[in-house]
Amino acid sequence: xxxxxxxxxxxxxxxxxxxxxxxxxxxxxxxxxxxxxxxxxxxxxxxxxxxxxxxxxxxxxxxxxxxxxxxxxxxxxx
Numbered sequence: 001x002x003x004x005x006x007x008x009x010x011x012x013x014x015x016x017x018x019x020x021x022x023x024x025x026x027x028x029x030x031x032x033x034x035x036x037x038x039x040x041x042x043x044x045x046x047x048x049x050x051x052x053x054x055x056x057x058x059x060x061x062x063x064x065x066x067x068x069x070x071x072x073x074x075x076x077x078x
């Protein structure tokens with residue numbers, strides 16, 4: 001897979017259901033913004049046993065995390 005570089009590419013990926021951010025005021029010392037990504041129904045990140053990943057900080061971090069975990073996406077047979 002070609003590495004994704006932008007939030008638009010991530011949101012348009014065929015396995016991604018949604019990407020959003022939330023402010024978590026005073027939750028963390030280093031950052032108040034948390035990014036979430038959920039896969040389309042029926043898919044999970046195998047090592048996480050979850051269809052969602054989260055990162056704190058900047059857009060590039062959620063894009064990078066998805067790129068790292070892309071080869072770990074499997075059909076959820078549970």
